Amino acid sequence: MSTTMVAALNAALRDSLREDAGVHVLGEDVGTLGGVFRVTDGLAAEFGAQRCLDTPLAEAGILGTAIGMAMYGLRPVVEMQFDAFAYPAFEQVVSHVAKMRNRTGGRMGLPITIRVPYGGGVGGVEHHSDSSEAYYAHTPGLHVVTPATVADSYGLLRSAIASDDPVVFLEPKRLYWSAADFSPAEVATARVPPIGRAMVRRPGTSATLLTYGPSLPICLEAAAAARSEGWDLAVVDLRSLVPFDDETVCAAVRATGRAVVVHEAAGFAGVGAEIAARVTERCFHHLAAPVLRVTGYDIPYPPPMLEKHHLPSVDRILDAVARLQWEQ
Amino acid sequence: MTVLDDSTAPGLVGPPHSHGPRRDPAPLLPDPEPVRILGTPAAKTFDAGLQRDLYRRLVLGRRFNQQATTLTRQGRLAVYPASTGQEACQITAAMVLRGVDWLFPSYRDTLAVVARGVRPLDALTLMRGHAHSGYDPYEHRIAPLSTPLATQAPHAVGLAHAARLRAAMDPASAEDLVALALVGDGGTSEGDFHEALNFAGVLGAPVVFLVQNNGYAISVPLASQSAAPSLAHKAVGYGIAGRLVDGNDALAMHSVLSAAVEYARSGRGPVLVEAVTYRLDAHTNADDATRYRSAAEVDAWRARDPLTLLERHLRAAGLLDDAGVAAAAQAAEDLADEIRAQFDDPPDPDPDSLFAHVYAQPTSQLREQAAELAARLDADADAAFPADTAFPADTAFPADADEDEAR
Ligand SMILES: Cc1ncc(C[n+]2csc(CCOP(=O)(O)OP(=O)(O)O)c2C)c(N)n1
Numbered sequence: 132m133s134t135t136m137v138a139a140l141n142a143a144l145r146d147s148l149r150e151d152a153g154v155h156v157l158g159e160d161v162g163t164l165g166g167v168f169r170v171t172d173g174l175a176a177e178f179g180a181q182r183c184l185d186t187p188l189a190e191a192g193i194l195g196t197a198i199g200m201a202m203y204g205l206r207p208v209v210e211m212q213f214d215a216f217a218y219p220a221f222e223q224v225v226s227h228v229a230k231m232r233n234r235t236g237g238r239m240g241l242p243i244t245i246r247v248p249y250g251g252g253v254g255g256v257e258h259h260s261d262s263s264e265a266y267y268a269h270t271p272g273l274h275v276v277t278p279a280t281v282a283d284s285y286g287l288l289r290s291a292i293a294s295d296d297p298v299v300f301l302e303p304k305r306l307y308w309s310a311a312d313f314s315p316a317e318v319a320t321a322r323v324p325p326i327g328r329a330m331v332r333r334p335g336t337s338a339t340l341l342t343y344g345p346s347l348p349i350c351l352e353a354a355a356a357a358r359s360e361g362w363d364l365a366v367v368d369l370r371s372l373v374p375f376d377d378e379t380v381c382a383a384v385r386a387t388g389r390a391v392v393v394h395e396a397a398g399f400a401g402v403g404a405e406i407a408a409r410v411t412e413r414c415f416h417h418l419a420a421p422v423l424r425v426t427g428y429d430i431p432y433p434p435p436m437l438e439k440h441h442l443p444s445v446d447r448i449l450d451a452v453a454r455l456q457w458e459q
Numbered sequence: 460m461t462v463l464d465d466s467t468a469p470g471l472v473g474p475p476h477s478h479g480p481r482r483d484p485a486p487l488l489p490d491p492e493p494v495r496i497l498g499t500p501a502a503k504t505f506d507a508g509l510q511r512d513l514y515r516r517l518v519l520g521r522r523f524n525q526q527a528t529t530l531t532r533q534g535r536l537a538v539y540p541a542s543t544g545q546e547a548c549q550i551t552a553a554m555v556l557r558g559v560d561w562l563f564p565s566y567r568d569t570l571a572v573v574a575r576g577v578r579p580l581d582a583l584t585l586m587r588g589h590a591h592s593g594y595d596p597y598e599h600r601i602a603p604l605s606t607p608l609a610t611q612a613p614h615a616v617g618l619a620h621a622a623r624l625r626a627a628m629d630p631a632s633a634e635d636l637v638a639l640a641l642v643g644d645g646g647t648s649e650g651d652f653h654e655a656l657n658f659a660g661v662l663g664a665p666v667v668f669l670v671q672n673n674g675y676a677i678s679v680p681l682a683s684q685s686a687a688p689s690l691a692h693k694a695v696g697y698g699i700a701g702r703l704v705d706g707n708d709a710l711a712m713h714s715v716l717s718a719a720v721e722y723a724r725s726g727r728g729p730v731l732v733e734a735v736t737y738r739l740d741a742h743t744n745a746d747d748a749t750r751y752r753s754a755a756e757v758d759a760w761r762a763r764d765p766l767t768l769l770e771r772h773l774r775a776a777g778l779l780d781d782a783g784v785a786a787a788a789q790a791a792e793d794l795a796d797e798i799r800a801q802f803d804d805p806p807d808p809d810p811d812s813l814f815a816h817v818y819a820q821p822t823s824q825l826r827e828q829a830a831e832l833a834a835r836l837d838a839d840a841d842a843a844f845p846a847d848t849a850f851p852a853d854t855a856f857p858a859d860a861d862e863d864e865a866r
């Protein structure tokens with residue numbers, strides 16, 4: 132059955148609400164409206180307004196309240212309406228969600244899932260297209276995951292909600308309406324993907340593209356286009372930024388000896404910098420060229436009519452591959 | 460109607476207190492019912508010229524909302540959050556300000572920005588999607604439209620405070636300015652709103668906060684937003700005056716807002732005005748309001764359309780006839796023509812503008828990135844290929860835009 136990412140996320144929330152009475156969804160417009168992206172569609176009707184609560188419009192309040200609920204043993208799933216509108220909650224996330232287990236000597240964990248629709252490519256005006264993953268990934272104590280496929284969005288969200296640690300769950304907006312054959316039952320009976328495992332989406336022998344979330348489709352496109360240039364590109368979908376799957380990533384890079392990291396967030400001090408450093412530290416003697424990055428420019432997210440220039444494109448990815456010192 | 464007068468100035472209640480003076484809350488409290496002028500004896504003494512002016516401006520405001528909504532259907536605007544039904548708030552917010560004053564609008568307040576004199580195209584630039592903002596904030600004394608809700612409220616406080624500081628430093632060039640911050644009912648839940656009220660109260664800054672309570676924050680009704688007796692009551696906890704007004708009564712809006720602005724200007728402190736109004740259109744063109752409110756509710760508010768209320772009153776008072784209505788309608792069509800003409804040329808933003816104005820001086824990294832993009836675009840042009848086929852300009856805003864509330 133063809134399912135969109137939105138529907139898969141909705142199914143994951145529904146199944147979690149059904150199986151665990153402690154799971155509570157809260158956020159702006161998540162109830163009656165079903166969320167501005169419809170990810171929570173029908174949940175309030177099925178589970179009641181208290182299990183899927185329309186909160187006042189205050190992200191710090193939402194997060195802080197979720198912390199209190201988690202302290203008392205519930206399992207809150209909060210929705211931040213958009214990437215850039217999660218910033219008022221940043222203090223609660225950084226000062227409390229990320230630190231509570233550590234501060235209490237392991238006595239108090241906060242099993243909160245923070246869902247954040249993120250990234251660009253959807254023609255959104257200002258403040259609707261931020262890639263905020265680096266802020267979270269840089270904060271010890273948070274897991275940070277981002278699905279790129281329909282099946283993963285179901286499985287990873289189930290895993291995030293089940294996790295005893297807080298998880299920042301970044302949902303690539305531009306993939307919300309991507310569809311694939313998918314039935315939740317299959318994924319539920321198969322092993323739910325554990326948080327922290329990357330996935331090789333395409334094997335290859337020439338060079339390895341390392342990417343995640345919104346940039347996976349463009350990397351697969353680039354890999355397909357690269358065939359005509361004589362390159363056989365591997366594509367790794369990181370899925371989880373924290374914890375980071377060094378094992379899968381390094382094996383995939385060692386196999387080709389060349390790597391390009393692709394993400395749409397700004398490059399400077401971005402997640403790609405961490406990935407390039409890790410790969411270089413661990414695979415130095417296997418590398419034929421420096422690890423390169425193809426990222427958004429170091430600018431505030433541009434207005435919709437210019438975003439095509441900012442986002443990684445097939446051309447930019449292939450240009451980077453071409454610079455991987457082939458003529459040695 | 461509780462008037463704003465000196466009795467609301469700080470004063471001691473009871474003996475001096477180690478924790479500082481406390482104020483009598485009574486003068487700060489809003490009336491239990493919103494202030495109304497239409498249909499009351501006060502309407503008879505209201506300046507006739509001003510009434511006619513308000514009518515004409517409301518008609519233009521309504522036409523502006525309609526034309527902008529049409530532009531979204533034609534794909535010429537990425538999104539438009541209409542203020543249909545809120546025109547009395549939008550228009551009076553601009554009217555009561557003087558040239559020296561500052562306006563701090565939120566994302567729904569394009570009409571107020573236009574009413575303060577910004578060219579429609581420039582006010583709508585953010586919504587069109589070729590740049591983040593189209594007007595010079597210093598030329599018009601209007602901050603950029605603020606999308607992160609309520610974040611502009613403390614800016615208004617800071618600016619008003621700064622004007623006082625400067626006036627003290629250099630009395631010769633003192634500006635007796637007021638900053639007017641526009642916030643929605645939903646926005647009053649944000650911490651920034653409360654911090655702004657508190658700072659304004661403590662600093663005694665000349666700020667007016669206008670809350671347009673249109674009943675909804677996207678789908679969330681006021682009842683789920685706040686348990687306060689009224690949003691105007693939120694002022695009292697911060698020691699500032701709260702006023703409640705019928706936001707669909709243009710005369711009441713004008714009189715309450717201008718009193719608030721002049722009160723703040725005279726140094727008596729900030730004011731919070733809650734205007735009770737209604738968003739007749741959906742949240743934006745991409746929103747489906749039938750999911751959360753009934754047609755009956757919308758109809759009931761249509762009957763209280765600010766434009767209808769004013770027109771009915773003016774006709775009954777003999778201040779408006781068919782010719783006056785026709786003249787206003789003609790002016791509105793002229794405005795619509797002007798807007799359409801401004802949007803005739805498709806925008807062609809320069810990719811190099813991506814790197815402009817990130818810093819006062821571009822960093823070496825940005826210069827490098829700009830050069831890289833320029834080289835790529837040149838190469839594309841040489842190869843006679845389109846710059847990029849992934850997002851051709853005319854499909855940058857897909858029409859089936861249910862997915863993005865801000866579209
Ligand atoms: C900090 C922040 N959180 C969430 C949003 C998303 N959002 C945009 S408009 C809106 C509702 C605003 O309601 P209200 O303040 O009543 O203003 P109105 O839309 O009614 O004019 C929301 C939740 C935002 N823009 N900023």
Ligand SMILES: [Mg+2]
Nearest residue numbers: 643644675676
């Ligand atoms: Mg509102």
